Amino acid sequence: MNNKSASPKAGKVIRCKAAICRIPGKPLVIEEIEVEPPKAWEIRIKILCTSLCHSDVTFWKSSTDLPKLPLPVIFGHEAVGVVESVGEYVEEVKERDLVLPIFHRDCGECRDCKSSKSNTCSKFGRGYRPNMPRDGTSRFRELKGDVIHHFLNISSFTEYSVVDITHVVKITPHIPLGIACLLSCGVSTGVGAAWKVAGVEVGSTVAIFGLGAVGLAVAEGARLNRASKIIGVDINPEKFEIGDKGNDRWGSRLLLRVHWLNVRNE
Structure with a gap:
């Protein structure tokens, strides 16, 4: 330009x-x-x-x-x-x-x-x-x-x-x-959480609760910081597909197991 x-x-x-x-x-x-x-x-x-x-x-x-x-x-x-x-x-x-x-x-x-x-x-x-x-x-x-x-x-x-x-x-x-357009908020928030707030180090095990746009960005930030295991927890069973794709892409670096949580209104 x-x-x-x-x-x-x-x-x-x-x-x-x-x-x-x-x-x-x-x-x-x-x-x-x-x-x-x-x-x-x-x-x-x-x-x-x-x-x-x-x-x-x-x-x-x-x-x-x-x-x-x-x-x-x-x-x-x-x-x-x-x-x-x-x-x-x-x-x-x-x-x-x-x-x-x-x-x-x-x-x-x-x-x-x-x-x-x-x-x-x-x-x-x-x-x-x-x-x-x-x-x-x-x-x-x-x-x-x-x-x-x-x-x-x-x-x-x-x-x-x-x-x-x-x-x-x-x-x-x-x-x-x-x-x-996603970099200005959601992605930078998630990646920044892994880099700046949690301070994910090489070999870390990371658990992420909620796999929306920000949660997935946290996973990417943890991967870039070379976490050895990344575990995702979500109440949406459709997120299993995202976890499978993540494993296919990142191999043994990413263990993205999405757990279905049975939430009841007491």
């Missing part, structure tokens, strides 16, 4: 379609919206592929123990996209670069971002923020001008989104898009 010419839409408002949540728990509505140009330290991305994370569903249901979401909001945070335009001071990426938006910001400057023990940026504060991290405003508008809010600093259920440069990573264009 190169940057022979600037995007014809650079510096202009873009009209595109997005899936908007207006009422918690109710179906998302596909509507035409306006996406503003990126401000300083921001980039505008054309979303090429996005997936659904369980966190999206959890916030969509609007559980009482979660931060209250301002509505309307555009969900989605597992995605991959191409840079359409960049704001002032952005040097890390350029137009047409393939990028991975990530909801955990990384300023690269604060003590926490430089530490090997933490990945929670302290420069921009902690906790949930509904819009852009630097000025707290939104880049999304309804056609009539009303604000639409961001979600986890990403909002990927839209054709175009604006993210802060601290929330994006440039990646190689050779990764299939359907796989790349």
Whole structure:
């Protein structure tokens, strides 16, 4: 990918379609919206592929123990996209670069971002923020001008989104898009759990309870760290097939026995 010419839409408002949540728990509505140009330290991305994370569903249901979401909001945070335009001071990426938006910001400057023990940026504060991290405003508008809010600093259920440069990573264009979009949350969470939290070592025996996307990523992280035995436990009998495929692929490195747990409501 190169940057022979600037995007014809650079510096202009873009009209595109997005899936908007207006009422918690109710179906998302596909509507035409306006996406503003990126401000300083921001980039505008054309979303090429996005997936659904369980966190999206959890916030969509609007559980009482979660931060209250301002509505309307555009969900989605597992995605991959191409840079359409960049704001002032952005040097890390350029137009047409393939990028991975990530909801955990990384300023690269604060003590926490430089530490090997933490990945929670302290420069921009902690906790949930509904819009852009630097000025707290939104880049999304309804056609009539009303604000639409961001979600986890990403909002990927839209054709175009604006993210802060601290929330994006440039990646190689050779990764299939359907796989790349999983790296920003589910896969990195599972692999990171094996590498950073559990500290799986060579020869370790690892037990994983729950073999969803994150659990399978934990298995992959444990395999990459050369665990000698990986045991998966799940209540879904269909996961036996996944275990069999894992054994075929990884041989004696992986013992993925999926146990059926009989769960009763007492």
